[in-house]
Amino acid sequence: MAMFRLMGKQSGRAVAVADIGGGSAGVAIVEPAATGPIKILASERITLPFEDRASEAAVSGVLSALNDAAAKALSAYTARGDKTSSHISAAYAIVRAPWTNSKTVRASKKFEQETLIEPQVISSLGQEALQGMSDGNQANVFETTVVRVELNGYPTAKPKGKRAHDVGVALLASECEPRIRSGASDTLAHVFNCPPPTLRSGTRALLTVLRESAILPKDCFVVNMTSLGTSLIAVRKGVVVESVMVPEGSLSILKKVGGGKLPEETLTLMRLLATDQCENESCEAIKTAIAQAEPELVKVFGEALSKISSTRRIPNSLVLAAPQDLAPWLAQFLSRLDFAQFTVTTKPFTTRSLNPRDLDGLIMYAPGAKLDPGLSVACALVNIEESA
Numbered sequence: 001m002a003m004f005r006l007m008g009k010q011s012g013r014a015v016a017v018a019d020i021g022g023g024s025a026g027v028a029i030v031e032p033a034a035t036g037p038i039k040i041l042a043s044e045r046i047t048l049p050f051e052d053r054a055s056e057a058a059v060s061g062v063l064s065a066l067n068d069a070a071a072k073a074l075s076a077y078t079a080r081g082d083k084t085s086s087h088i089s090a091a092y093a094i095v096r097a098p099w100t101n102s103k104t105v106r107a108s109k110k111f112e113q114e115t116l117i118e119p120q121v122i123s124s125l126g127q128e129a130l131q132g133m134s135d136g137n138q139a140n141v142f143e144t145t146v147v148r149v150e151l152n153g154y155p156t157a158k159p160k161g162k163r164a165h166d167v168g169v170a171l172l173a174s175e176c177e178p179r180i181r182s183g184a185s186d187t188l189a190h191v192f193n194c195p196p197p198t199l200r201s202g203t204r205a206l207l208t209v210l211r212e213s214a215i216l217p218k219d220c221f222v223v224n225m226t227s228l229g230t231s232l233i234a235v236r237k238g239v240v241v242e243s244v245m246v247p248e249g250s251l252s253i254l255k256k257v258g259g260g261k262l263p264e265e266t267l268t269l270m271r272l273l274a275t276d277q278c279e280n281e282s283c284e285a286i287k288t289a290i291a292q293a294e295p296e297l298v299k300v301f302g303e304a305l306s307k308i309s310s311t312r313r314i315p316n317s318l319v320l321a322a323p324q325d326l327a328p329w330l331a332q333f334l335s336r337l338d339f340a341q342f343t344v345t346t347k348p349f350t351t352r353s354l355n356p357r358d359l360d361g362l363i364m365y366a367p368g369a370k371l372d373p374g375l376s377v378a379c380a381l382v383n384i385e386e387s388a
Contacts, residue, residue, distance in 0.1 A: 013032065013086060013089055014030070014031060014086040015029070015030050015092065015382060015386070016070065016074075016088050016090070016091040016188060016197075017029075017030055017091070017093075017378050018070065018093040018188060018378070019045075019094050019096070019372075019375045019377070019378040020066060020094065020184060021096050022098055022099070022226035022227040022229055022249050022251070023048045023058075023061075023251060024046060024048060024062075024227065025045065025063075026046075026372050027044055027045075027072075028044075028073060028369070029074070030379050030382060032387060033383060033387065037361060037362050037363050038362065038379050039363075039364050039365075039366055040363060040364065040369045041077055041366045041369060042073050042076040043369045043372050044069045045375070046069045046072075048062070050255075058228070059183070062099075062180065063179075063180070066187050066188075067187050067191065070187060074088075074192065076368070080368075087193075088194050090198070091188040091192055091198070092197055092198045092199075092378070093185070093198070093200070094200050094201070094377070094378040095181070095184065095201060096201075096202030096374075097228070097229035097230060097231045097249070098249070099176060100202060101231075102173065102175075102203035102204065102233075102240070103173060104147070104170055104172055104239070104242070105129040105130060105132060105133055105170075105171050106129055106168065106169065106171070107125045107126070107129035107168070107169055107171075108150075109167050111165045111166070111167075112165070114165050115164065115165065116162075116163055117151065117159045117163065117164055118160065122146060122159060122169055126144065129169060129170075130171060133173065140175040140176060140181075141174065142174060142199055143173070143174040143199065143200060143201050144172070144173050144174075145204060146169060147170050147240060149168070150167070151164035151167060152164045153166065153168075170239055170241075172203070172204065172240055174201035174204065176201070184199070203240070205377055205378060206222065207222065208381055208384060209359065209362065209377050209381050209384065210354075212362065212380070212384050213359060213362060213380075215319065217319075218235075218236075218237055219236050219344075220235050220319055221233070221318045221319070221349065222318075222321070223318060223320050224322075225249055225326070225330065226249050226250070227249045228251060229248070229249045230246045230248055230249055231244075231246075232244050232308060234308050235315070241312075244304050244307055244308055246300060246304045248297065248300055250267075250322070251263065254266045254267055256296065258286075259289060267325050267326065270325075271325045271328065271329075273286060273287065274328035274332065290329075298339075301339070302342075308342070313342060313343055314342050315343070316344055316350055317350055318335075318351045319351075320352065320354060321377070322353070327353045328353075331353055334351055335350075335351050336348065354373070362380040362383060362384070363379050363380050
């Protein structure tokens with residue numbers, strides 16, 4: 001079943017879109033389109049310095065980055081000399097790991113005889129599935145989406161009005177760190193003088209956009225990394241069936257590999273190494289450091305993969321959404337033989353890294369707007385929802 005989309009086909013209006021990651025926040029001002037790609041008129045991102053932070057400091061830092069990025073994006077938008085700047089009438093915030101965690105929960109019901117399926121049956125099962133969450137906090141759930149309905153064991157996109165004696169519902173439920181949730185809402189509403197934003201999880205945004213762009217295979221494994229965490233998502237028959245968050249992100253990996261080096265320096269060396277352009281002494285040192293760090297990383301990711309594959313092996317097709325500089329190394333790392341034991345074929349993952357060009361049919365940047373992969377996904381989601 002397609003994910004729920006907001007109604008309201010409109011164009012010629014301005015909407016603010018925020019992308020909130022583990023150690024950065026980006027904001028774009030966009031013009032949704034009734035048909036065709038969304039136009040990104042202005043965009044800004046603030047990235048926090050690479051350093052360890054306590055939980056409270058990490059939340060405060062990201063919210064401060066969000067406020068600064070929003071103010072800069074608004075300034076760039078209103079400073080455009082060639083266009084009339086419409087008032088920003090709405091806002092969206094896409095919140096990613098480690099601030100959100102998404103999981104699929106299920107519920108089913110059997111009837112003694114074939115029964116007419118009305119919307120309230122699906123709604124009731126969705127509520128039952130949510131109440132049955134065993135390892136989450138229902139109070140922190142901010143987003144629920146019916147992603148699959150089965151009648152008599154068969155999936156259907158339009159269950160209303162059909163008859164069945166067995167109904168099953170799969171619900172994607174997303175939790176959000178409460179301080180990020182309230183802080184993001186207050187910040188965007190204040191900066192843009194608009195109603196509180198619509199909040200979406202990074203998992204929902206990524207899967208919806210990949211599905212719309214035809215990149216998402218029906219059976220695949222999605223890895224979405226931010227600076228402070230990585231979401232691992234198993235998709236089967238187009239539905240999220242398992243999801244787990246690994247507390248390893250680009251920052252922690254760079255610190256493990258770099259030792260005393262600045263993370264930015266380590267990132268440059270890893271990028272050169274992944275493209276076979278690194279040959280000096282520093283490169284040899286980073287090769288050794290990577291070799292020493294990889295066993296621990298294999299253990300952490302292997303434990304998560306073991307959990308996801310405990311009932312059924314993971315699809316071999318892997319879709320990777322990660323910081324562009326780190327993506328080549330991460331793609332090689334995830335294709336290791338160590339992880340083949342968890343896949344359907346017991347062969348290594350076949351990895352495809354998400355490229356901003358993959359979204360060319362969904363977004364377009366106005367002259368002067370800064371290219372931003374995270375915001376590209378967020379803005380593409382907004383256009384999908386606004387134009388539905």
